[in-house]
Amino acid sequence: MALPASVREEPIKSQTALTEPPVIDLHGLSVSFGNRPILKNLRGDLRGKAIGLLGPNGAGKTTLIHTLLGFHEPSGGTAHIFGMDIADRTKQIRSLIGYMPERDSFIAKMSAVHFVRLMGELSGLPSEAALERAHEALFYVGLGEARYRRLETYSLGMKQLAKLAQAIVHGPRLIFLDEPTNGLDPPARLRMIKLIREIRDSGHAHIVLSSHLLLDVEECCDEILILKDGQIAVYCNLEEERKSNRKFLMLETRGDQEKFVEALQQLGCEYAISGDHRLKIVLQEGVEVRDLYRLAEEQQVQIRRLSYKRDSLEDIFLKAMENGYGGL
Amino acid sequence: MAVYEQTYKPYQGKLTPEWSRFLIIPQHTLRGVFNSKLFTAFYVICFLPLLVEAVLIYLHHNVTALAIMNLNARQLIPIDGSFFQTFVGVQGGLAFFVALLVGPPLVSRDLRNNALPLYLCRPFSRTEYVMGKMSVLIILLSWITWVPQLLMFLFQSYLEGFAWFRDNLWLASAIIICGLVWILLLGLLSQTVSALLKWRIVASGAMLGLVFIPSVFAGIVNLIFQTRWANVISLFALMSNITAGLFGTFDRVSGRIQISDFDDNVVREIVLMEPPLWVCWAALFVFCAVCLAILHWKVKAYEVVK
Numbered sequence: 001m002a003l004p005a006s007v008r009e010e011p012i013k014s015q016t017a018l019t020e021p022p023v024i025d026l027h028g029l030s031v032s033f034g035n036r037p038i039l040k041n042l043r044g045d046l047r048g049k050a051i052g053l054l055g056p057n058g059a060g061k062t063t064l065i066h067t068l069l070g071f072h073e074p075s076g077g078t079a080h081i082f083g084m085d086i087a088d089r090t091k092q093i094r095s096l097i098g099y100m101p102e103r104d105s106f107i108a109k110m111s112a113v114h115f116v117r118l119m120g121e122l123s124g125l126p127s128e129a130a131l132e133r134a135h136e137a138l139f140y141v142g143l144g145e146a147r148y149r150r151l152e153t154y155s156l157g158m159k160q161l162a163k164l165a166q167a168i169v170h171g172p173r174l175i176f177l178d179e180p181t182n183g184l185d186p187p188a189r190l191r192m193i194k195l196i197r198e199i200r201d202s203g204h205a206h207i208v209l210s211s212h213l214l215l216d217v218e219e220c221c222d223e224i225l226i227l228k229d230g231q232i233a234v235y236c237n238l239e240e241e242r243k244s245n246r247k248f249l250m251l252e253t254r255g256d257q258e259k260f261v262e263a264l265q266q267l268g269c270e271y272a273i274s275g276d277h278r279l280k281i282v283l284q285e286g287v288e289v290r291d292l293y294r295l296a297e298e299q300q301v302q303i304r305r306l307s308y309k310r311d312s313l314e315d316i317f318l319k320a321m322e323n324g325y326g327g328l
Numbered sequence: 329m330a331v332y333e334q335t336y337k338p339y340q341g342k343l344t345p346e347w348s349r350f351l352i353i354p355q356h357t358l359r360g361v362f363n364s365k366l367f368t369a370f371y372v373i374c375f376l377p378l379l380v381e382a383v384l385i386y387l388h389h390n391v392t393a394l395a396i397m398n399l400n401a402r403q404l405i406p407i408d409g410s411f412f413q414t415f416v417g418v419q420g421g422l423a424f425f426v427a428l429l430v431g432p433p434l435v436s437r438d439l440r441n442n443a444l445p446l447y448l449c450r451p452f453s454r455t456e457y458v459m460g461k462m463s464v465l466i467i468l469l470s471w472i473t474w475v476p477q478l479l480m481f482l483f484q485s486y487l488e489g490f491a492w493f494r495d496n497l498w499l500a501s502a503i504i505i506c507g508l509v510w511i512l513l514l515g516l517l518s519q520t521v522s523a524l525l526k527w528r529i530v531a532s533g534a535m536l537g538l539v540f541i542p543s544v545f546a547g548i549v550n551l552i553f554q555t556r557w558a559n560v561i562s563l564f565a566l567m568s569n570i571t572a573g574l575f576g577t578f579d580r581v582s583g584r585i586q587i588s589d590f591d592d593n594v595v596r597e598i599v600l601m602e603p604p605l606w607v608c609w610a611a612l613f614v615f616c617a618v619c620l621a622i623l624h625w626k627v628k629a630y631e632v633v634k
Binding site: 066069071091092094095097099101103104105106107108109110114118119121122123124125126129133139140166168170171172173198199202204205 | 334335336337338339340341342343344346349352356360437438440441442443445446447448449450451452453628629630
């Protein structure tokens with residue numbers, strides 16, 4: 001199945017341009033197992049280079065990935081990946097996708113290089129190319145020296161890396177990573193995170209990272225999609241969220257606070273006094289931090305501490321869990 | 329993503345045709361199968377009856393060899409439908425044991441190690457997966473059943489002449505159909521058992537049980553009720569009838585039981601009738617349909633708990 005060269009080879013910009021089809025486009029996607037609804041009417045365009053899929057256990061993260069891979073049939077709506085409908089272009093979509101499953105998955109009685117080669121061939125690579133890329137992928141993930149060992153003899157961390165190697169052997173445009181750091185010790189986790197970031201920064205593949213570890217997602221992703229009870233609770237761009245939070249400042253001052261506050265008002269800043277000598281400020285457009293220092297000097301007020309109030313991913317996640325459902 | 333570059337790079341080369349991808353599975357599996365010396369030895373033994381068959385055909389046409397052995401061509405088994413049917417039966421029996429060794433782990437191993445999502449997340453369908461696994465057995469069993477039998481038929485034709493070949497061409501089709509039906513049955517049975525049971529030994533035991541237990545049960549029912557209709561649940565009996573039908577030796581009357589009084593006068597005769605051929609074919613069809621339904625149900629990337 002030859003895909004158009006533009007689909008297979010084109011490098012990814014920091015985000016998919018609005019004129020291009022989104023990486024994942026959800027059109028009221030619903031999935032039910034029997035009478036039990038798992039995903040409920042998901043809608044939105046996901047365009048990020050690395051999208052973090054977050055949610056508590058049972059929120060539907062893995063089911064969403066499986067549905068996008070064509071493992072489950074939607075009970076309502078549909079989704080598009082790179083503009084292709086998951087219902088009728090499953091094979092074409094799968095040829096562009098790499099998948100690293102959550103659970104321990106391998107083919108028994110095979111060396112790692114044999115396993116990754118087989119996966120490459122099943123993805124459509126000719127035998128020689130698959131073998132060459134299997135070696136490359138295993139070296140890339142750091143299993144070069146152990147590539148002739150049988151998979152059964154691998155440690156958990158090595159198995160995770162082998163799963164990553166099989167997911168990237170055919171050079172997919174979109175990689176689904178389902179809990180890639182599960183069960184890894186800290187050095188192995190760091191190595192996995194480094195690899196994911198490298199793949200993201202290479203600009204050749206989008207990543208969807210499903211995890212319940214917020215730190216992993218924060219370190220690797222530029223967008224997050226938080227699911228709660230099968231619905232989208234939050235979808236936001238982490239970078240933009242961080243940028244917008246740069247306008248929130250926490251100040252601790254010494255001196256005549258009233259005069260300082262009046263001066264701030266004249267400058268057009270919103271503020272809130274949050275205790276003795278403590279202020280929360282929202283900077284207006286055109287107002288810089290140096291203007292605050294100038295005002296403080298004029299009012300003979302000392303600024304003892306100045307910090308940006310930055311919503312951590314944990315704050316965003318907890319808010320989403322409290323507030324219920326948002327959309328895109 | 330070259331080894332020396334250590335960077336992620338997409339693949340930009342040509343892709344293999346989609347239709348041929350199911351053949352990747354037998355290509356990799358057969359390599360593993362023949363890694364076992366024990367299996368390789370058994371597989372070689374499977375060719376011994378073929379050697380005997382070839383020698384018998386050769387002797388029929390070599391007067392010098394017969395003279396040395398003090399034999400007359402008439403004393404040898406005639407080379408006809410029954411001759412080929414016998415050897416097809418022998419090879420079929422050996423094929424069953426090959427299937428018993430190779431078939432059960434094919435799917436069960438993947439199920440046990442959660443490998444199905446890895447296959448099915450690629451441009452590779454469930455049908456292609458089953459076809460790939462089936463073709464492992466189709467290739468292995470074809471080489472010991474219908475392919476060599478067909479070569480024997482051609483060998484006999486070569487020695488006997490074109491007239492014999494023309495008159496007995498139906499034998500070739502019987503050999504091919506018989507071989508393929510048996511392979512299909514064994515393939516489906518072993519795949520189904522393999523998909524249902526995750527452990528190889530249990531799956532092998534179940535496969536043996538599924539073939540032999542119904543045959544034994546059918547034998548008991550046949551004996552008690554003095555019939556042959558219970559053969560519809562015995563794969564061996566069904567296949568035997570179908571083989572006989574294809575080779576033109578099928579006779580519905582498979583036995584007679586005479587009931588005598590105390591003076592040895594026959595008071596009643598029971599004719600034991602095999603099920604008609606169409607019933608045998610229908611029973612095999614039902615069996616295959618059930619196997620396919622189970623495979624459709626079990627071969628999935630993930631089990632959904634409803």
